[in-house]
Amino acid sequence: MNLSKHQTSHPTKSGATLADKALLAIQTSIIKGELAAGSKINEQALAEQYGMSRGPTREALLTLERRRLIVRTPHIGARVAELTIEELNDLYRLRSVLEGMACELAAQHINQEELAQLEALLVKQEQALAAGDTFFQKEGDVDFHYRIIQASRSKHLQETLIGGLYHLLRMYRYQCTNINRPTKALADHRRIVEAIAQRDGELASLLMRRHIEQGRKNTEKRLATLQQSQ
Amino acid sequence: MNLSKHQTSHPTKSGATLADKALLAIQTSIIKGELAAGSKINEQALAEQYGMSRGPTREALLTLERRRLIVRTPHIGARVAELTIEELNDLYRLRSVLEGMACELAAQHINQEELAQLEALLVKQEQALAAGDTFFQKEGDVDFHYRIIQASRSKHLQETLIGGLYHLLRMYRYQCTNINRPTKALADHRRIVEAIAQRDGELASLLMRRHIEQGRKNTEKRLATLQQSQ
DNA sequence: AACAGTTAGATTGTTGACAATAGACATGTG
DNA sequence: CACATGTCTATTGTCAACAATCTAACTGTT
Numbered sequence: 124m125n126l127s128k129h130q131t132s133h134p135t136k137s138g139a140t141l142a143d144k145a146l147l148a149i150q151t152s153i154i155k156g157e158l159a160a161g162s163k164i165n166e167q168a169l170a171e172q173y174g175m176s177r178g179p180t181r182e183a184l185l186t187l188e189r190r191r192l193i194v195r196t197p198h199i200g201a202r203v204a205e206l207t208i209e210e211l212n213d214l215y216r217l218r219s220v221l222e223g224m225a226c227e228l229a230a231q232h233i234n235q236e237e238l239a240q241l242e243a244l245l246v247k248q249e250q251a252l253a254a255g256d257t258f259f260q261k262e263g264d265v266d267f268h269y270r271i272i273q274a275s276r277s278k279h280l281q282e283t284l285i286g287g288l289y290h291l292l293r294m295y296r297y298q299c300t301n302i303n304r305p306t307k308a309l310a311d312h313r314r315i316v317e318a319i320a321q322r323d324g325e326l327a328s329l330l331m332r333r334h335i336e337q338g339r340k341n342t343e344k345r346l347a348t349l350q351q352s353q
Numbered sequence: 354m355n356l357s358k359h360q361t362s363h364p365t366k367s368g369a370t371l372a373d374k375a376l377l378a379i380q381t382s383i384i385k386g387e388l389a390a391g392s393k394i395n396e397q398a399l400a401e402q403y404g405m406s407r408g409p410t411r412e413a414l415l416t417l418e419r420r421r422l423i424v425r426t427p428h429i430g431a432r433v434a435e436l437t438i439e440e441l442n443d444l445y446r447l448r449s450v451l452e453g454m455a456c457e458l459a460a461q462h463i464n465q466e467e468l469a470q471l472e473a474l475l476v477k478q479e480q481a482l483a484a485g486d487t488f489f490q491k492e493g494d495v496d497f498h499y500r501i502i503q504a505s506r507s508k509h510l511q512e513t514l515i516g517g518l519y520h521l522l523r524m525y526r527y528q529c530t531n532i533n534r535p536t537k538a539l540a541d542h543r544r545i546v547e548a549i550a551q552r553d554g555e556l557a558s559l560l561m562r563r564h565i566e567q568g569r570k571n572t573e574k575r576l577a578t579l580q581q582s583q
Numbered sequence: 584a585a586c587a588g589t590t591a592g593a594t595t596g597t598t599g600a601c602a603a604t605a606g607a608c609a610t611g612t613g
Numbered sequence: 614c615a616c617a618t619g620t621c622t623a624t625t626g627t628c629a630a631c632a633a634t635c636t637a638a639c640t641g642t643t
Contacts, residue, residue, distance in 0.1 A: 200635095221450075282421070
């Protein structure tokens with residue numbers, strides 16, 4: 124009666140390997156800024172901090188390199204990625220194209236259940252907006268984009284966005300974003316879902332790209348002030 | 354102002370770390386099919402084969418996972434990626450969008466020197482075509498796409514395509530492609546370069562996407578016959 | 584004081600051994 | 614014979630020590 128084997132990427136559960144635990148812990152530290160952007164990473168110190176040896180720690184660092192959250196150079200070591208305006212723009216330009224593509228595919232492939240979940244999410248977001256719950260606004264926003272990407276049914280698109288770009292994106296958003304147009308953003312979301320529901324992938328893609336461009340401007344502005352104050 | 358520091362992927366030189374050597378060796382074996390698609394990978398056997406311990410070998414496997422050439426599952430191990438028609442289509446769909454984007458950016462940012470190199474490459478390809486040198490036709494094709502991606506000036510686009518997707522793509526192409534329309538392909542390349550030279554990114558993108566679609570059809574056909582014969 | 588070369592310390596790369604888990608085989612029971 | 618249970622082995626996960634390399638301080642010379 125063997126049931127429920129944990130599959131890949133169960134980073135929240137504790138049954139995972141040490142490398143997975145280290146990955147989750149270090150990644151969280153980086154995204155929150157506890158490990159400052161640009162600072163050096165010491166393998167041994169991290170290993171001791173999490174009560175493990177350097178092996179699993181190194182493995183976690185390899186994965187963090189794939190997620191673009193650190194930069195490794197042979198014999199020298201790893202540094203936390205830096206947040207720059209140039210890279211922010213580069214990142215968002217790519218994200219915009221990819222999520223536009225996700226919208227077109229989602230409009231082709233999404234099913235009724237997923238659509239219902241998306242609309243339920245919109246309702247929750249409205250409630251969070253009314254209640255001033257900024258935490259859920261952020262979480263809900265992430266969730267919204269995730270679901271559309273999932274609905275694209277494209278494995279490589281998912282891997283590229285969720286497995287790759289999104290981690291660095293979260294770092295920018297965590298450190299440089301305050302939601303400043305929640306009503307507008309929510310309206311954007313609603314129109315995107317409508318377009319997908321009507322199987323109008325072209326429109327959904329256009330709306331999504333515009334929506335992301337708004338987010339880029341917002342984040343860019345805040346990053347500029349942050350960097351100026353230093 | 355530290356300029357020109359190559360980080361990882363020095364795979365051709367021998368001064369690299371053992372992990373890099375293992376990476377290059379294993380990757381070549383996979384792409385050539387010496388390690389068959391779908392077959393299991395044994396860390397210890399690989400380590401012995403290359404005369405090193407399991408540490409660097411594991412590190413190489415981590416990177417190969419990032420490059421989508423293997424699939425790892427905890428406590429079970431790694432398998433070489435499978436080649437399926439569905440994934441081929443998925444892969445090419447993403448590639449098409451990304452290289453279209455690369456063309457638009459390249460049309461904005463390419464400089465005269467890079468343009469001259471591209472046209473020199475076209476000449477070489479013509480010579481290879483005339484001489485029936487199929488090896489250089491393949492190499493030249495890869496080089497053509499690389500240069501355009503480089504000219505896009507987008508770090509994340511380069512990382513996603515060259516650091517990620519292209520490795521798996523090479524596996525498909527190595528195992529499933531014989532060049533069957535070299536004259537047509539070369540004409541495509543020439544028109545794309547012309548469009549980029551004229552700073553017409555939209556046209557270049559369109560031509561590139563069509564060109565890639567041709568390649569997809571070609572590879573799909575050959576993969577289908579290969580799989581049928583087994 | 585400025586600079587090159589040298590040396591000591593710290594950090595990463597690598598190794599071989601040990602522990603934990605999965606898969607195969609064998610055994611016993613109905 | 615089917616099936617559950619329990620070993621047994623092969624493979625992966627983890628560890629602690631060693632080697633190679635980088636960094637920074639120090640020395641001596643001009």
